[in-house]
Amino acid sequence: MIGLDRIIENALLEDIHTGDITTLAVVGASGERGAVLKAKEEMLVAGIDVAARVFHLLSTSIRFTPHFSDGARVKPQDVLADLDGDAGLLLQGERVALNLLQRMCGIATLTSRYVEAVKGTKARIVDTRKTTPGLRMLEKYSVRVGGGINHRTGLYDGVLIKENHIAAAGGITEAIRRARAYIPHTMKIEIETESLAQVAEAVEAGADIIMLDNMTTDMMREAVGIISGKALVEASGGVSLETVATIAATGVDIISVGAITHSARAMDISMLLKG
Incomplete structure (x- = not known):
């Protein structure tokens, strides 16, 4: 390494x-x-x-x-x-x-x-940037050993537009437009959403990955329907071993879990x- x-x-x-x-x-x-x-x-x-x-x-x-x-x-x-x-x-x-x-x-x-808890669904378990300072390389490697997938390594290798970015840009559509104009064609754009209205706007604006942040499972299920395969769907926020299987059953593609690094x-x- x-x-x-x-x-x-x-x-x-x-x-x-x-x-x-x-x-x-x-x-x-x-x-x-x-x-x-x-x-x-x-x-x-x-x-x-x-x-x-x-x-x-x-x-x-x-x-x-x-x-x-x-x-x-x-x-x-x-x-x-x-x-x-x-x-x-x-x-x-x-x-x-x-x-x-x-x-x-x-x-x-x-x-x-x-990973075992979501077996039989299409959902993949991914990590986050919530790692021990200085040990990210080792911790993300350990996630892979456990059967998980690495999210972006840091701020430099992936676009993830979060609520503060959206606020600074003046909205989801404008934030995605600016990101698309800035990045190379080989890079995807992920955006965080907190409501079904934001999900619909993200789809219309052409996001590649849409994060459903702290949504109920009913909202997630509805969001998956709205997105309808036009983007990858990531569930995030409050995920635990007790809830992860229910979240996976909503049809999301990715479930990001900060706990696998910050609380292991x-x-x-x-x-x-x-x-």
């Missing part, structure tokens, strides 16, 4: 800074030890190579042997990887490796639950030195 080393190096600097006082005092130069990364609950693996890279950046002499690849589903007590190397360096890399791995596994696992729980993984 482009930029991965910078993410890890910053995290290591943040954690170790001028030195791991506890390890220097208690462990010192105790030689090589083995360790294991162990799952403590069922999860979908994501980020195993990221964890390996943490230790390799500390020392290329550390041996990291994974037993599962990203996308594998593991059970409690499954050993995700074996490590061998300097005991002090293993301990210095432990928290950064676990922080990233636990976070990525949590996002992949939660995403997979949303870190999975429980431990690193233990071998006796």
Whole structure:
């Protein structure tokens, strides 16, 4: 991944800074030890190579042997990887490796639950820009591992006209006109709508993707009828595992879920030195 080393190096600097006082005092130069990364609950693996890279950046002499690849589903007590190397360096890399791995596994696992909930419908689960600052690349990768789809990566690679853009432009039609005149012909225009009247205007103005923001399922169903295949339909706002299947049943094409990145729980993984 482009930029991965910078993410890890910053995290290591943040954690170790001028030195791991506890390890220097208690462990010192105790030689090589083995360790294991162990799952403590069922999860979908994501980020195993990221964890390996943490230790390799500390020392290329550390041996990291994974037993599962990203996308594998593991059970409690499954050993995700074996490590061998300097005991002090293993301990210095432990928290950064676990922080990233636990976070990525949590996002992949939660995403997979949303994907499973809409199985049998045409709806696809996509992420948002509601990511941890600095970790967007890793979090969006984890969404893909979980079976989800990435929305735009940032403000630079997709047009999404939201309510403030509409207000600044003076209306939906004018906002779409300005966007169409500005962007290359290869780029699509998505616009956020909050009412059925706005949906109808967006269709008339030629939007490629119409987001239904915080609408009831009855409104969504009616909006899908108004759009009638003239644009892709995205549902957004207040989506949960309890509501996502009902939303999918309205006939929308895309369901964006901020929770899969901003509210995913870190999975429980431990690193233990071998006796």
